Amino acid sequence: MEFSLQNSIVNFLQQCANGLEIGSFYALIALGYSLVYGVLRLINFAHGDVFMVGAYLGFFISTALLAPEGMSGLSPIATLILAIPLTMIFTSLLGVSLERVAYRPLMRKGAHRLYVVITALMCGLILQNGNVALLGASHSAFPELVPVVVYDVWGVNINNVMLFIVITAVLVFLALHFIVSRTRMGMAMRAVSWDKFALPLMGIPLNKVIVFTFVLGSAVAGLGGFLHGMSYPVLEQDMGASIGWKAFIAAVVGGIGEVRGAFVGAFLLAFVETMVNAFLPSTYSDLFAFSILLLILWHRPTGIFGRPLTAKI
Amino acid sequence: MQRYAINILLCAAALILVGLAHAGKLDGYVLHVITLIGINCIFALSLNLVNGYMGEFSCGHAGFMCVGALTGALLSVALFTDSTLFGTAIFASHWAPFLFPLVLIGAMITAALAGLIVALPSFKTRDDYLAIITIAANLIIISIFNNIDAIGGPRGFLGQQQTINAMSNFIKLPWMLIWTLIGVFICVIVIRRLMTSTYGKGVSAVCQNEVAAEMMGVNTNRVKIMAFMVSSGLAGLAGVLYAHHIDYVNPKSFDLLKSTEGLVMVYLGGMGSITGVLMAAVAFTLLVESLRFIIPMLNNGLHSIGLLPESYHLDQKWAWVFIPLMLILLMRFRPEGFLGNRELTHVFPRLKRWITLK
Amino acid sequence: MPLLKISGLTQRFGGIQALSDFSFQLEEHEIVGLIGPNGAGKTTVFNIVSGFYKPTEGKVVFNGRRINGLKPHQITALGMARTFQNIRLWNNMTVLDNMRLARYAWLGYSFWSAIFRTQRYRRAEKNIENQAREALEMMELTDYAEELPKNLPYGLQRRVELARALASKPRLLLLDEPAAGLNSSDADDLIHFIRWIHDEFKLSIWMIEHQMKVVMSLCQHLTVIDFGCTIASGTPEEIRNNPDVIKAYLGDDTL
Numbered sequence: 043m044e045f046s047l048q049n050s051i052v053n054f055l056q057q058c059a060n061g062l063e064i065g066s067f068y069a070l071i072a073l074g075y076s077l078v079y080g081v082l083r084l085i086n087f088a089h090g091d092v093f094m095v096g097a098y099l100g101f102f103i104s105t106a107l108l109a110p111e112g113m114s115g116l117s118p119i120a121t122l123i124l125a126i127p128l129t130m131i132f133t134s135l136l137g138v139s140l141e142r143v144a145y146r147p148l149m150r151k152g153a154h155r156l157y158v159v160i161t162a163l164m165c166g167l168i169l170q171n172g173n174v175a176l177l178g179a180s181h182s183a184f185p186e187l188v189p190v191v192v193y194d195v196w197g198v199n200i201n202n203v204m205l206f207i208v209i210t211a212v213l214v215f216l217a218l219h220f221i222v223s224r225t226r227m228g229m230a231m232r233a234v235s236w237d238k239f240a241l242p243l244m245g246i247p248l249n250k251v252i253v254f255t256f257v258l259g260s261a262v263a264g265l266g267g268f269l270h271g272m273s274y275p276v277l278e279q280d281m282g283a284s285i286g287w288k289a290f291i292a293a294v295v296g297g298i299g300e301v302r303g304a305f306v307g308a309f310l311l312a313f314v315e316t317m318v319n320a321f322l323p324s325t326y327s328d329l330f331a332f333s334i335l336l337l338i339l340w341h342r343p344t345g346i347f348g349r350p351l352t353a354k355i
Numbered sequence: 356m357q358r359y360a361i362n363i364l365l366c367a368a369a370l371i372l373v374g375l376a377h378a379g380k381l382d383g384y385v386l387h388v389i390t391l392i393g394i395n396c397i398f399a400l401s402l403n404l405v406n407g408y409m410g411e412f413s414c415g416h417a418g419f420m421c422v423g424a425l426t427g428a429l430l431s432v433a434l435f436t437d438s439t440l441f442g443t444a445i446f447a448s449h450w451a452p453f454l455f456p457l458v459l460i461g462a463m464i465t466a467a468l469a470g471l472i473v474a475l476p477s478f479k480t481r482d483d484y485l486a487i488i489t490i491a492a493n494l495i496i497i498s499i500f501n502n503i504d505a506i507g508g509p510r511g512f513l514g515q516q517q518t519i520n521a522m523s524n525f526i527k528l529p530w531m532l533i534w535t536l537i538g539v540f541i542c543v544i545v546i547r548r549l550m551t552s553t554y555g556k557g558v559s560a561v562c563q564n565e566v567a568a569e570m571m572g573v574n575t576n577r578v579k580i581m582a583f584m585v586s587s588g589l590a591g592l593a594g595v596l597y598a599h600h601i602d603y604v605n606p607k608s609f610d611l612l613k614s615t616e617g618l619v620m621v622y623l624g625g626m627g628s629i630t631g632v633l634m635a636a637v638a639f640t641l642l643v644e645s646l647r648f649i650i651p652m653l654n655n656g657l658h659s660i661g662l663l664p665e666s667y668h669l670d671q672k673w674a675w676v677f678i679p680l681m682l683i684l685l686m687r688f689r690p691e692g693f694l695g696n697r698e699l700t701h702v703f704p705r706l707k708r709w710i711t712l713k
Numbered sequence: 714m715p716l717l718k719i720s721g722l723t724q725r726f727g728g729i730q731a732l733s734d735f736s737f738q739l740e741e742h743e744i745v746g747l748i749g750p751n752g753a754g755k756t757t758v759f760n761i762v763s764g765f766y767k768p769t770e771g772k773v774v775f776n777g778r779r780i781n782g783l784k785p786h787q788i789t790a791l792g793m794a795r796t797f798q799n800i801r802l803w804n805n806m807t808v809l810d811n812m813r814l815a816r817y818a819w820l821g822y823s824f825w826s827a828i829f830r831t832q833r834y835r836r837a838e839k840n841i842e843n844q845a846r847e848a849l850e851m852m853e854l855t856d857y858a859e860e861l862p863k864n865l866p867y868g869l870q871r872r873v874e875l876a877r878a879l880a881s882k883p884r885l886l887l888l889d890e891p892a893a894g895l896n897s898s899d900a901d902d903l904i905h906f907i908r909w910i911h912d913e914f915k916l917s918i919w920m921i922e923h924q925m926k927v928v929m930s931l932c933q934h935l936t937v938i939d940f941g942c943t944i945a946s947g948t949p950e951e952i953r954n955n956p957d958v959i960k961a962y963l964g965d966d967t968l
Binding site for chain 2: 797813816820822838
């Protein structure tokens with residue numbers, strides 16, 4: 043291929059488009075990290091694996107709906123419309139039960155925060171390895187629910203699934219932003235992060251807020267998992283670790299605890315990664331992503347949107 | 356004399372162990388497990404310095420082990436063996452038993468320097484954010500080594516065990532076991548001496564109240580650099596021993612799962628307790644190894660009482676479901692670990708008569 | 714030459730002016746006080762002087778040397794020690810170890826001496842141990858040497874903190890509300906005590922205090938600040954009758 047300015051512009055735009063798609067997945071996971079951290083000051087390390095479980099649940103639910111045994115199944119579109127909310131419901135149940143079974147008893151006991159973080163890390167390991175142990179390392183293939191249509195915009199390839207994913211991510215972000223900043227529940231969520239003890243004074247029980255946060259975060263992660271399955275049909279058990287970690291970094295870079303931060307951080311990270319991939323072997327993308335994280339945290343420990351920490355005497 | 360009883364006892368135990376191994380009374384697997392226990396002891400003790408005594412939450416400790424393992428392996432190959440990578444050996448192979456400490460020291464120094472990746476950001480960052488930095492450091496280190504093709508990249512590096520073989524050719528002794536025991540000994544001594552000195556107590560002061568520490572004349576930044584460098588240097592020691600024991604190191608063996616193993620041992624034993632962490636390292640290694648036997652037994656048992664369908668078999672993949680589960684239960688019901696931040700001598704004060712604390 | 718000379722100190726946090734144009738001077742062997750209503754910026758002054766904050770503007774000279782810009786531990790090494798409004802002891806180590814650590818800036822041995830237990834290390838540690846015990850003895854805390862500070866009653870914890878500050882042998886001692894949480898008779902003890910350490914160790918003391926009894930009976934000179942501005946300074950007598958001070962404390966209406 044002849045190297046020309048036009049080619050490199052097209053290449054750049056193509057990478058931008060890819061970055062938008064990957065950024066959407068990061069955003070959908072990062073939002074959950076941020077929500078939970080904002081309320082509980084807990085890094086919910088199991089969250090990436092909730093995303094992974096979402097992808098698998100989406101796979102099982104949609105294959106089951108498409109072709110239930112002995113019956114003719116639903117049409118792909120009807121499956122899509124039904125499977126997405128079902129996946130979200132199941133992942134939010136998973137998120138809430140993690141909170142109930144693993145985190146809440148520890149927190150109620152007044153255990154050191156780090157113990158809760160380690161417990162979360164362990165829960166993630168259980169989800170990931172439990173999945174490997176149950177399903178084996180065989181790769182499951184996500185059914186095609188929407189026929190992929192590729193548009194060629196000035197040489198840049200964009201497909202309908204990609205568009206769907208990016209639009210969904212933006213809508214989810216706007217919805218969450220609205221919930222956190224405008225609704226009574228959102229106000230309560232913000233209040234908890236400031237003062238856990240003043241919250242009951244507002245007339246909202248603390249546990250309700252916490253459960254609500256986990257429902258929101260896990261449902262969005264489940265949605266992310268489902269969409270990821272639609273775009274990359276081969277499912278792997280370690281996607282919770284690989285994509286989840288990146289999303290977590292995105293949340294931190296943006297300022298963990300801030301919904302806006304998670305969103306901006308996700309796209310920032312995705313762009314950096316795709317740009318690195320465009321010019322260097324793909325094995326370098328991790329190196330760059332994590333180095334950027336390190337540098338940002340070093341100079342601005344609380345991320346782009348985070349409130350700077352002030353020590354008091 | 357009485358005060359040295361335990362020290363003498365431990366030395367005797369080590370000698371007996373080496374003697375048994377030398378006489379061939381221990382089979383290869385037992386020897387392997389014992390060596391692994393030793394390596395895990397060093398790894399866990401080194402992590403304990405940061406997570407236990409200094410109260411930071413390093414989740415990426417395996418990264419420093421990785422640095423130690425790979426630089427140690429490279430040094431070992433370069434110094435003592437003929438290889439395509441470095442050409443002929445620098446020293447004749449019969450020098451190996453005497454000059455092997457060079458490899459250990461080299462690996463420790465590089466690992467300690469790698470510790471700066473975490474130490475420098477720790478001036479401004481604490482808690483969660485520092486935890487994230489340690490994770491990033493771990494992933495960065497792995498991905499650096501993955502991208503160096505000369506040492507095999509993701510495929511890994513091998514050949515360093517020839518150094519150990521060269522030692523055995525020179526004098527027939529269980530060298531791997533000997534070096535591991537020496538490593539554990541050094542590690543315990545260094546941490547013990549450090550933490551009983553006023554200099555080292557600066558680390559505890561930073562843990563408990565950093566502001567007061569700085570205000571009372573403790574150079575907290577220097578304390579942090581020191582703690583992180585010692586900690587990662589010792590992790591490097593664990594790494595170089597591991598590399599020579601397994602004879603094959605690829606960066607993937609030192610991912611976050613390995614770091615998590617370190618965390619499990621530290622929190623199982625009790626943060627800031629040397630004896631507790633040593634006990635935990637032994638218990639944890641034995642547990643992981645015993646799952647190799649327990650899981651098939653469980654599988655047979657469940658099949659025989661018909662709780663598992665014939666088509667499904669429990670296999671080793673369940674090991675890493677059981678291990679985190681156990682840790683979760685531990686956190687829930689005994690969050691302070693075996694000993695909390697106390698030593699065995701605090702739990703059983705009578706032991707004090709038999710042991711020197713210096 | 715004054716021991717401590719502060720000129721034109723200003724501290725802004727974002728848009729908030731916590732301290733504006735604060736100037737102050739303290740002579741050797743003086744006891745002076747810094748008073749003012751809550752949130753007036755008193756602790757901010759101490760935090761700047763002890764190096765915890767970097768002032769936006771201004772200069773702090775201690776013992777002839779400019780110290781703003783130095784790290785707190787460097788300032789401690791120059792001979793300044795402080796206590797805190799809310800007690801900040803190291804609760805995970807014994808009272809004796811707390812005293813030991815106050816000698817940290819004068820350790821006199823390196824990491825390697827600690828690892829190899831050199832002669833130098835042993836001599837230095839012995840020295841530190843002696844000075845730590847001395848500090849405890851002086852403050853009548855020897856009985857509690859092996860206790861953890863968190864297990865001691867509040868009054869004793871305050872004393873341990875004071876002992877720790879004295880163990881670093883300061884020339885200037887900053888006391889941030891030493892009488893906070895003490896009842897009237899404890900406060901009387903404290904007054905005697907501070908007077909005693911002042912005479913015994915020939916040191917200068919600068920204190921923030923709310924209990925007027927303590928301030929009035931100890932301090933030779935007082936500075937009053939409100940909203941970060943100096944509103945008065947003078948002898949306790951002058952301050953007591955200064956209308957601005959009364960207004961700052963009691964509000965306008967009462968006049």
